[in-house]
Amino acid sequence: MVHLDFHPSGRHFLQIPGPSPVPDRILRAMSYPTIDHRGPEFGALGRKVLAGIKEIFKTRQPVIIYPASGTGAWEAALTNTLSPGDRVLMFETGHFATLWKKMAEALGLRPEFLGLPGIEGWRRGVQADMIEARLREDSGHVIRAVCVVHNETSTGVTSDIAAVRRAIDAAGHPALLLVDTISGLGSADYRHDEWGVDVTVSGSQKGLMLPPGISFNALSPRAIAASQNARLPRAFWGWDEIIEANKNGYWPYTPNTNLLYGLSEALDMILGEGLEQVFARHQRLAEATRRAVRAWGLEIQCADPAVYSPVLTGVMMPDGVDADAVRKLIYERFDMSLGQALGKMRGRMFRIGHLGDCNDLTLMATLAGCEMGLKLAGVPLAGSGVAAAMASLAEHADKPVLKAAA
């Protein structure tokens, strides 16, 4: 018998870069009774979440909500816009960019994988100039799409999407711009329309604070036009029928009702706090985390301060230290989960998630757990990251998060 409701005393600290902790408000909303997905109340729910999610993507175009996890939305972005054998330009920013490229291959596309050499590419975001140069070479416009990851969950590095759009435009190239912000949406500033993105892919289990299980494609008119001619087979992922049914707040097949309840609540929480306030909070927590890492004398995975992620911070271990052994010690001794290094970085770093339903004191608990754990694991530390983080947070003394009731 597996004991699922397993809680040692006190709360587990789930500080991985997603799935992020689901707030009680959302768990409660998810327990509303399942209703008839063809009945009248459902339409009202559908219309609400379809309108609200546009605000999060900062778009006026349709946003598709899939009853599937984020990996599926990657596939949807590709199959709706491309045809077998199409060339796509992708950029290696980390593990997830690599997986998306593998998916493109599996689907019969021909991805070209740009990137910096070695692990350097995993420490810096997309290099827009490399994309521009490559597109200028492609005078025949064989490349049909540029695919980049906005927030690399495997590294804690973001990419400048507006710069990618400028690069494509500067090259006078008609390629579509497809962007994955699965772990960025709702945590890092993102502007689908303003940045000229054609398809944005995202998921529920990060900044939206939901369990995994729903995912998104935000579209552009050019993307919709492209879908008319795209010949990769698709049915479940097909945009057309969904856009049509969504007009009244319904779906062509059974939607994920209880997760949509959760999405509705998440939208109330995020838009109630204010999207810009949410971003500022993530920046405050991320900055405090980085100060802690520096105070410990450890290296931040992201090597370019211009693209530090507000969602997570990758912490590199000194040579000879097994990051997974440190994580295991922290897990067993302090009941906290940190993110494992993936792919090329396996064993060499760990990831601290500070996204979603996170606040100053939860972050302090997290950093204290890291500091105590690193010491217990014998990692020599230059100083107290916890002290540095407290100093950083104290600089925001003018920002009350709560107002005493009148």
Added chain:
Amino acid sequence: MVHLDFHPSGRHFLQIPGPSPVPDRILRAMSYPTIDHRGPEFGALGRKVLAGIKEIFKTRQPVIIYPASGTGAWEAALTNTLSPGDRVLMFETGHFATLWKKMAEALGLRPEFLGLPGIEGWRRGVQADMIEARLREDSGHVIRAVCVVHNETSTGVTSDIAAVRRAIDAAGHPALLLVDTISGLGSADYRHDEWGVDVTVSGSQKGLMLPPGISFNALSPRAIAASQNARLPRAFWGWDEIIEANKNGYWPYTPNTNLLYGLSEALDMILGEGLEQVFARHQRLAEATRRAVRAWGLEIQCADPAVYSPVLTGVMMPDGVDADAVRKLIYERFDMSLGQALGKMRGRMFRIGHLGDCNDLTLMATLAGCEMGLKLAGVPLAGSGVAAAMASLAEHADKPVLKAAA
């Protein structure tokens, strides 16, 4: 502002043939804290649900659990086993068989759609002899798969899957057998291995009593072998990586953790009650429902008593009665949702769901709501279906459902 947690006094009766009402036990399990899907507890959860779901399918082969709704699992069954242009033999049993066929076309397959004429095909299950005859004609073995629906949610008609297997074998044909039991699993007897099914497709929101959002492919060794050569593009739905990761209880991409908690609880409930007891309960409730329909003097949609569905009952309206108007009256006056007629039957019947977390008294409430609603709608009734149903249930007087604690 949409008020989602909308409850007039008393409980809403959700008597559609799925999504079925989610029991409190499952809602509570779904609110367990989300955990690290790469951490040690997750593996234990994964192994448990992967083992348990095999018992429900009555198989020893792998069962794939997708973080996607049932329509996706249809697509998965096709894309993992077939190649572009492949011929598949499908059988028109109702709206969902029709949708599956449309999906096959959209994916670039060439389905052939057998069936009885007019609405007759929507009132009887699969005709195995027609399948056998067609396969015998196909001496070149061009047909790669036979696709049938086990329990047609749109009609309340089941199909004899063992007979289809016998038909294929009698024809000496190598086609794979793909079966949709999205609305049958956990409610109607189903035997993946014994019946020689190659891929069984199912979902969470019916007999498993979960919200929509996870779906299944149960496999056979032949299906796995076919997937090695199948050339329809696939990534998200690909079996290989999932089977590999599942060996330790994990998934290659983010699984639907909170719904897996729910699945774990559902397995405890169903296997705790006993699968055969669950089937017997569904048969008891379905029989009482049919007696009610007959007592009202109305026609049961399913015209062949051998294949009455234990999951739902389609009730045909007399000529001139708009079934949707009756449903609307019952919804507004008695706070009960009944299933709408779909496709060819639109407006001509309604569907009573009696599946999942349903018991004798909930059924009586349902039938009383139907009877009162039908009368208020001016539908002439021959007699009291409620009385007939009570008489039917009383025949099971020897079956206590609860034992007083010692």
Added chain:
Amino acid sequence: MVHLDFHPSGRHFLQIPGPSPVPDRILRAMSYPTIDHRGPEFGALGRKVLAGIKEIFKTRQPVIIYPASGTGAWEAALTNTLSPGDRVLMFETGHFATLWKKMAEALGLRPEFLGLPGIEGWRRGVQADMIEARLREDSGHVIRAVCVVHNETSTGVTSDIAAVRRAIDAAGHPALLLVDTISGLGSADYRHDEWGVDVTVSGSQKGLMLPPGISFNALSPRAIAASQNARLPRAFWGWDEIIEANKNGYWPYTPNTNLLYGLSEALDMILGEGLEQVFARHQRLAEATRRAVRAWGLEIQCADPAVYSPVLTGVMMPDGVDADAVRKLIYERFDMSLGQALGKMRGRMFRIGHLGDCNDLTLMATLAGCEMGLKLAGVPLAGSGVAAAMASLAEHADKPVLKAAA
């Protein structure tokens, strides 16, 4: 190991006259995080529930909310207004009136117990003329209080409280009027101010749809004045400090925060539906129940139609039938709990609760369970109560409970 979360398939029908089923909305509200009962948010909660509960009692005077069950509020009503040895006039309407009288004795008061002979008193409400006659005799005004039960939970008989007030006034007697409406509040019309009640006692687990655990004293200026001189020892129950602290929404000792969350939600539900609509719904369900009992050929415990309870109906068994054996059969076979007969009626009747979060179809399930159970138990029935109840409910065809969303 006791398995508390024990659910056979489908929902248990808890049709006792309280505790009544707690709606999901209230259970969810009760799971809000416990807050500092001296902090600013708490005051807002306190002020809301203290204002809202007055609307339910129809009073402008203070209502005390105790973190204790209803029996405690009985004690509070007595100890705050009376002194050792005081004479009080009580009226035997059933088991709970009898228990209140025993409590008065235990506390050192001298109750005088009026009533009709035999079980006749348990089938009719308070006889106001008997009270008037007795008070007229008490020319020395030795009697300090008249104590009556508004809705006798043990019998399904209500009492005319306005008539009791008129009786006291007609006698020109200064006795306080203390009324127990523990099971009536929020289900049966009740008017604390208009009826001139001095202390009304109530609880949470009936019409308010909460779990047991909070209870009430609604006060009058005369009751407050009496409390200044009352000499029964009291501390926990003392009104003074509570009234003082309540002015700002707080309590002098730790309040029952999570149940107050539930109370807040219950107030939203009841006042949102409308108090008069709630009463009308209870009357509709009670009338349908009585028609069922009559159709069965059984006797309703309440012998005076003027005082039928809208909360519960007592059903008398024919001679020789053990009501508890019938209840046990229904419990085990149909997973429904009915109320046991208490005190003088033990074994001779059972009680059907139709209060709180109950609606037409839940009532039909309940009556179907009774009818099937009575038959299985061998009780001869004259006809179908279920049919009679459906006919009764159908008379309210013009009362939609739900409106389809626009």
Added chain:
Amino acid sequence: MVHLDFHPSGRHFLQIPGPSPVPDRILRAMSYPTIDHRGPEFGALGRKVLAGIKEIFKTRQPVIIYPASGTGAWEAALTNTLSPGDRVLMFETGHFATLWKKMAEALGLRPEFLGLPGIEGWRRGVQADMIEARLREDSGHVIRAVCVVHNETSTGVTSDIAAVRRAIDAAGHPALLLVDTISGLGSADYRHDEWGVDVTVSGSQKGLMLPPGISFNALSPRAIAASQNARLPRAFWGWDEIIEANKNGYWPYTPNTNLLYGLSEALDMILGEGLEQVFARHQRLAEATRRAVRAWGLEIQCADPAVYSPVLTGVMMPDGVDADAVRKLIYERFDMSLGQALGKMRGRMFRIGHLGDCNDLTLMATLAGCEMGLKLAGVPLAGSGVAAAMASLAEHADKPVLKAAA
């Protein structure tokens, strides 16, 4: 409209010394459906919690569970054992000892209040020698009971109960020993039988991790004997009927079913962790907190290290600092509630709760919030309490709290 489900981003830290945060497991258990309190399942629940609670009190004697908050259990202890005008010896250890003494007066007892002068008594526990001396003077045995508080919630000082028992015995005095451990039970070691306590009073909302609403009297044979002759009026609080009904797991009046579900879960959690492990965890967290206070250069309210509370720590402010202003700043800026100073200490200290469902990282968050808040409030700190607490917790490196699943 009051918005109760009010959550700014991230979790509120409720670090008052009770009500303590209610774990999700307990909230979920409290949402099990309310059942018939006279039905068979209820008896099983009742027997389980009645047996389990004895283990927590370390007693083989009856423990009464009241559906009322802790203040009521104080009253119960007095009214069941004493008679009007009885003399009781009480000891001033803080605000709650003072309130209990006021209650004794209100109930018509004649308490004598021993204590140290000024606030000195609020910084040290009970002085057993003073009790012994006073009892020796009472050669006529007029004093009927000695009442002491085991863990003073207002100060963070415990008292040596075994020493009080020895003092009574040394004086050869027959007085009963009544002990309040409302905030100690389940957090601080407590031994009802071994320490010879006659009535122990406790509540649910502290170490038991439940919401307020149930409370306890643990009895001794002498206490039960005393109750036969005690003449304070009582009914709701009377032990006799409850003990009788409890034999089968029932109560004489409606129990607090949903809180009993919570109690059952709390017992599973505490006894599952192990009572001694729970105590050790509290000691570890308390020691880390005290090291933090000392590192800040602030004074711990408890002046006697032998009686430091494992439940909470009182932190005294330097002269001129308004402790409530500090608390308000921390509440608004860091979303954390700390305990207000009460009575004589108003405004001079604040209380940090580290009880119940608390662990190392939650404590670190708490101390970080205090440290940042104190600095922002301008309180000069000698050094980093956070650093000191981390050093203290690191000394327990050998105590994993979680084991990775095999």
